[in-house]
Amino acid sequence: ESLNAMMKAKGKLYFGNIVDTNTLAEPNATEILKTEFGMFTPEYSMKWNFIQASQGKFTFDNSDKVVDWARKNDKQIRGHTLVWHQNIPDWVDAITDKANLTKVIENHIGKVVGRYRGRVYAWDVVNEVFNENGTFRNSVFHRVLGQDFIPLAFEAAHKADPNARLYINEYNLDFPGPKIDAMMNLIQSLQSKNVPIHGIGTQSHLTSNKTVDTVPAQLKRLASTKLDVAITELDIRLKRPVDDAKLAKQKQEYELVTRACLEINNCVGVSMWGVSDKDSWIPSTLPEFDAPLLWNKKFERKVAYKGVVGVLGNP
Numbered sequence: 001e002s003l004n005a006m007m008k009a010k011g012k013l014y015f016g017n018i019v020d021t022n023t024l025a026e027p028n029a030t031e032i033l034k035t036e037f038g039m040f041t042p043e044y045s046m047k048w049n050f051i052q053a054s055q056g057k058f059t060f061d062n063s064d065k066v067v068d069w070a071r072k073n074d075k076q077i078r079g080h081t082l083v084w085h086q087n088i089p090d091w092v093d094a095i096t097d098k099a100n101l102t103k104v105i106e107n108h109i110g111k112v113v114g115r116y117r118g119r120v121y122a123w124d125v126v127n128e129v130f131n132e133n134g135t136f137r138n139s140v141f142h143r144v145l146g147q148d149f150i151p152l153a154f155e156a157a158h159k160a161d162p163n164a165r166l167y168i169n170e171y172n173l174d175f176p177g178p179k180i181d182a183m184m185n186l187i188q189s190l191q192s193k194n195v196p197i198h199g200i201g202t203q204s205h206l207t208s209n210k211t212v213d214t215v216p217a218q219l220k221r222l223a224s225t226k227l228d229v230a231i232t233e234l235d236i237r238l239k240r241p242v243d244d245a246k247l248a249k250q251k252q253e254y255e256l257v258t259r260a261c262l263e264i265n266n267c268v269g270v271s272m273w274g275v276s277d278k279d280s281w282i283p284s285t286l287p288e289f290d291a292p293l294l295w296n297k298k299f300e301r302k303v304a305y306k307g308v309v310g311v312l313g314n315p
């Protein structure tokens with residue numbers, strides 16, 4: 001039985017993962033994506049610099065491939081991501097005029113969300129807006145528009161697809177501190193202004209033996225907003241050298257995180273950020289870590305996979 005089917009049997013919407021042209025070209029990965037998961041986040045092809053690298057020139061080739069694959073395989077899509085400080089083309093970064101940037105954001109979101117209207121379950125409308133200390137991260141959006149870029153983005157997305165679930169997505173909400181405090185304040189303020197926001201994506205890029213134990217309490221705190229919550233980019237990195245003891249610990253940690261979502265009504269699902277340790281973003285970006293996922297570099301199921309099945313399979 002697939003992870004997705006077991007998650008749905010527990011009353012959740014999905015167990016998801018990322019997909020993109022790289023993994024679609026890898027039969028081992030595609031096979032597992034097809035059989036185990038039900039919700040897919042494009043790893044990069046819907047990001048601004050892939051879609052509108054130069055002003056007015058939209059390239060949907062790769063994102064169309066991903067959306068078509070999902071539809072053909074009866075899967076759902078989480079759109080990722082509309083407004084983010086990374087992967088922004090220089091022509092956007094250089095904007096200093098408020099009216100111009102407003103138009104550019106509304107046009108980008110209108111075109112991208114409009115193209116997939118009715119075919120995307122949820123959008124990560126804004127991604128990673130906070131610094132670790134809870135202040136707003138420096139980006140062209142915040143520099144030029146202050147916090148107003150956030151409701152602007154949500155309103156534009158809602159106009160382009162009134163049925164898509166609209167999320168704010170963030171990392172390091174997994175432990176207490178100024179970042180989750182800032183997120184809670186922002187959500188409260190958006191809700192008080194009736195901004196069309198429906199969910200909070202907590203990425204949960206976790207470090208084994210460090211940032212895992214606090215996940216359940218933090219997820220509960222986010223869920224207290226009454227919005228949907230979703231774990232959107234789960235991986236649990238191990239400090240090199242990887243050994244059986246660390247892999248056994250990782251199993252327990254995947255069990256704890258899976259259980260955390262099961263136990264919260266408005267947690268709609270869990271999405272991983274990768275299938276095989278071979279393809280993870282971690283080793284190349286954080287070289288002192290490795291082996292964050294459920295399948296090893298040879299696409300064999302790790303003990304952590306069995307841990308998740310154990311939690312999902314339990315009546």
Ligand code: G3I
Nearest residue numbers: 022043044047080081086087127171203205233273281285
């Ligand atoms: O495919 C192009 C290739 O044609 C080109 O020659 C090459 C050089 O520019 O770039 C390739 O695209 C790369 C893409 O990954 C596919 O490998 C981009 O440069 C590279 O920036 C991109 O990295 C992605 C990164 O976000 C930045 O967008 C990673 O795959 C992706 O795992 C990572 O995911 C992020 C989430 O979006 C947000 N949360 C954190 C997470 C991890 O950083």
